[in-house]
Amino acid sequence: MMRPRFALVLLGFVLWAALPHLLTRHMTDLLVFTAIYTVAGLGVGLLLGQCGIVNLGQAAFYGIGAYSCAYLTVELGYPNVTGFAVGAAVSVLIALVVGWPVLRLTGYFLALATLALSIIASSIFYEWDWLTGGELGIGGIPKLDFFGFKLDTPGRFYYLAWGVAFLSMLLVSNLVSSRTGLMLRGMRDSSEATASLGVDLQWLRTRVFMLSALLGSIAGSLFAHYVSFTSVQSFTVDKSIGFLLIPVLGGVRSLWGVVLGAMFVTILPEMLSQFGDIHQILFGIALVAVVVLLPDGLMGLLRQAAGKLGWSRVSA
Amino acid sequence: MLEIHSLVSGYGALTVLHDVSLSIGDREAVAIVGANGAGKTTLVRTICGLLRARSGRVLKNGVDISQTPTHDMADHRIAVVLENRRLFGELTVRENLLLAERRGRGARKVFDWADIYALFPMIEERLETPVNLLSGGQQQMVAIARALLLQPNLLIMDEPSTGLAPKVVKDILNVIKELRGRGMALLLVEQNVGIASAITDRAYVLALGRIEHEIQPGAWDTFLKDERLVKAYLGS
Numbered sequence: 189m190m191r192p193r194f195a196l197v198l199l200g201f202v203l204w205a206a207l208p209h210l211l212t213r214h215m216t217d218l219l220v221f222t223a224i225y226t227v228a229g230l231g232v233g234l235l236l237g238q239c240g241i242v243n244l245g246q247a248a249f250y251g252i253g254a255y256s257c258a259y260l261t262v263e264l265g266y267p268n269v270t271g272f273a274v275g276a277a278v279s280v281l282i283a284l285v286v287g288w289p290v291l292r293l294t295g296y297f298l299a300l301a302t303l304a305l306s307i308i309a310s311s312i313f314y315e316w317d318w319l320t321g322g323e324l325g326i327g328g329i330p331k332l333d334f335f336g337f338k339l340d341t342p343g344r345f346y347y348l349a350w351g352v353a354f355l356s357m358l359l360v361s362n363l364v365s366s367r368t369g370l371m372l373r374g375m376r377d378s379s380e381a382t383a384s385l386g387v388d389l390q391w392l393r394t395r396v397f398m399l400s401a402l403l404g405s406i407a408g409s410l411f412a413h414y415v416s417f418t419s420v421q422s423f424t425v426d427k428s429i430g431f432l433l434i435p436v437l438g439g440v441r442s443l444w445g446v447v448l449g450a451m452f453v454t455i456l457p458e459m460l461s462q463f464g465d466i467h468q469i470l471f472g473i474a475l476v477a478v479v480v481l482l483p484d485g486l487m488g489l490l491r492q493a494a495g496k497l498g499w500s501r502v503s504a
Numbered sequence: 505m506l507e508i509h510s511l512v513s514g515y516g517a518l519t520v521l522h523d524v525s526l527s528i529g530d531r532e533a534v535a536i537v538g539a540n541g542a543g544k545t546t547l548v549r550t551i552c553g554l555l556r557a558r559s560g561r562v563l564k565n566g567v568d569i570s571q572t573p574t575h576d577m578a579d580h581r582i583a584v585v586l587e588n589r590r591l592f593g594e595l596t597v598r599e600n601l602l603l604a605e606r607r608g609r610g611a612r613k614v615f616d617w618a619d620i621y622a623l624f625p626m627i628e629e630r631l632e633t634p635v636n637l638l639s640g641g642q643q644q645m646v647a648i649a650r651a652l653l654l655q656p657n658l659l660i661m662d663e664p665s666t667g668l669a670p671k672v673v674k675d676i677l678n679v680i681k682e683l684r685g686r687g688m689a690l691l692l693v694e695q696n697v698g699i700a701s702a703i704t705d706r707a708y709v710l711a712l713g714r715i716e717h718e719i720q721p722g723a724w725d726t727f728l729k730d731e732r733l734v735k736a737y738l739g740s
């Protein structure tokens with residue numbers, strides 16, 4: 189006999205694997221973006237949910253990950269994997285150098301500092317055209333291949349993007365249940381008591397910021413290889429706000445909430461676009477409705493629904 | 505063990521401690537008594553780095569720790585039980601203790617888990633219970649146990665008896681006596697002079713941020729009998 193929970197997971201897995209074959213190419217494309225945004229949103233959600241830090245700078249790291257892949261593969265002809273690695277290394281280093289002084293700030297001031305990071309990064313992406321191609325961007329980024337299997341369609345890239353998304357979720361989930369996770373929970377509860385137990389709070393926050401930057405960079409690298417083209421428009425402050433919306437909409441302390449939030453910002457605007465010119469207004473209304481009506485985000489709604497149906501608990 | 509010279513400290517424009525000097529010897533238990541608002545908690549917060557001293561020096565075994573951040577106090581073998589215990593309520597007893605153990609690892613090990621269980625049998629029974637669900641006395645025990653896992657030789661406690669029933673206070677005093685027997689130096693901040701006199705050798709009386717009086721070893725009884733003194737400094 190299979191345990192019901194195991195059966196449910198198996199069913200979910202089969203459904204997940206079958207989706208690209210059942211859905212239209214366009215819908216699959218949106219799900220690839222959902223996965224990419226989930227990776228970037230997980231980092232922002234970790235900072236928001238565990239440390240109470242509003243990060244309006246994620247697009248900076250998303251951009252670094254993307255341009256690193258674009259420049260290294262197109263301009264210098266390096267193998268694809270170097271773009272991921274260099275982007276990740278540069279992002280983590282910048283997060284350390286910027287985070288260490290900036291994370292002394294709290295509340296609005298810290299949020300403004302991260303906003304400044306995003307603004308500065310997007311001007312640099314624009315101005316340093318020798319590196320980023322400026323307004324023209326960099327095109328012709330090679331498709332990834334996986335042991336000779338070319339990921340050149342949404343249906344194929346889907347598996348890589350979601351594979352990375354699930355791995356990132358696993359990573360974050362392990363972190364939250366580790367001793368570091370205990371420190372984070374302690375810090376939320378009483379920062380002074382946590383410090384008195386020998387936890388360096390600033391270093392703890394900086395480490396989470398570095399991890400968030402790493403996830404942002406990987407998401408950006410995936411994005412660059414998926415669309416084969418990087419343009420400054422993809423890494424503006426708007427994008428940072430979008431990344432922040434993901435955990436806010438989904439529910440800050442839930443991994444699956446981040447997936448729901450990512451679906452909200454990728455799929456909903458597409459569905460609304462059939463209403464023509466007013467689709468942005470409709471999206472805005474939906475956004476406000478979720479924030480006002482669902483303080484625990486979409487995941488909170490799902491949990492309530494599960495509770496009403498008599499399921500003891502939806503695993504997070 | 506601990507020497508404080510001319511400490512000045514406060515919040516923003518408000519100076520709370522004016523020129524406070526005191527010392528604690530090895531294995532000695534010293535109380536700071538005083539009325540509400542005398543600056544007792546400010547003193548604790550300044551010693552353990554939660555509040556930066558305006559001037560003055562705090563020496564632990566001769567090393568100036570007045571600029572040492574709170575999270576490095578364990579390196580100097582100082583542990584603090586803050587006012588109101590400050591436990592992590594959603595976390596279990598075990599998780600609360602694990603957080604402290606991290607720092608104690610690798611250091612000289614005076615207290616291991618077996619010692620903790622011996623001192624507080626209740627902890628072994630309630631390891632997986634969220635701290636929120638414990639009684640006030642049990643929570644205080646967890647707070648002390650957590651501090652001990654930092655392997656201190658100086659334990660600072662801010663009002664450990666507040667809000668606890670007399671019977672529970674007695675249990676806690678017994679634990680503190682046991683710790684003293686093991687050579688732990690103790691700085692006890694306490695409004696209740698009865699409790700302070702039961703477990704400390706001597707005391708400083710803090711009033712309006714100044715040390716106004718010292719109670720020498722063996723002089724606790726004389727002080728407590730002198731109603732005028734008690735009333736003047738403690739307001740009761």
